[in-house]
Amino acid sequence: MGELILSGGGDAKQNQRVNSYFSKLIRHDKTLLYIPLAGDPSHRSYEDSLKYIRNTFNPLGIEEIEMWTELTNKTAEELERFTAIYFSGGSTTELLRAIRSSGFDEVLLSFYEKGGIIYGQSAGAIIFGRSIEHTLEETVHSEKPLDLANGFSIWAHYDSKDDGSIESYDxxxxxxxxxxxxxxxxxxxxxxxxxLFDRGTKQPL
Known part of the structure; x- marks a missing residue:
């Protein structure tokens, strides 16, 4: 089975430690696949997002980065040439919709089951949880998450003021x-x- 790096979000400076950890985990002689589909291209274009990701990862020795903005008809064989997959943040449900409607969920699962490494930030992390019922978007949409996080749901951008809201979930x-x-x-x-929040209890992982 594969490995997940699930990040709570934040800017490049905040995530320097996590990004460095990720860089040491993957091979640098293969290409990193970047999927920006949680983002709103009218707010920041995909090309600008790719520039941001390159500026973030190139100094860490991850030099080859390829972006996919269309997931239809992608195959498990195509993913074999990538060292890892990186999902950036934005809308959880828009990202899930793109993955599910294109059939990329099955391709992604195959990549993971064969030992692939996936790094998701914010919405890109939440999609791998058991449920998204705790997100605000769930009141409008009901996209099914990928459930690869060992039975846990993911709460991104956590702050202690969120404790009261989180404690109502397991x-x-x-x-x-x-x-x-x-x-x-x-x-x-x-x-x-x-x-880790479970049945009204809170403890550090």
């Missing part, structure tokens, strides 16, 4: 900005400030 991993969890099928390792 099995939540709360990720502060600049923090992440490195997750395999059997283990979870916190990078920065991560909390």
């Amino acid at each position: 099995s939540i991993l709360a990720l502060s900005e600049g923090a992440a969890v490195h997750m395999t099928k059997d283990e979870m390792h916190a990078i920065g400030e991560v909390y």
Whole structure:
């Protein structure tokens, strides 16, 4: 099985530690695949987003980065040439809709099951949880998340003022900005400030 790096969001400076961790985890002789489809291209174009990602990862030795903005008809074989996949933040449901409607969910699952590494930030992390019922978008949409996070739902941009809201849910991993969890099928390792909420209890991971 593969590995997930799930980040709570924040800017490049906040995520320097997580990005460095990710850089050391992957191969640098293969290309990183970047999928920006959670973002709003009318706010920041995909090309500008790609420039931002290159400016973030190139100094860490990740020099080859390819962006996909269309997921239809992509195959598991095409993903084999990538060292990892990076999903940036934005709208959880828009990203899930793009993945589900194109059939890319099955391709992505195959990549993960074959040992692939996936890094998701904010919305790009939430999609891998068990549920998105705790997000504001769920009141409008009901896209089914990918459920690869060992039975946990993901709360991004966590702040202690969120505790009252989170405690009404079970099995939540709360990720502060600049923090992440490195997750395999059997283990979870916190990078920065991560909390586990379950049945009204809170504890650091």
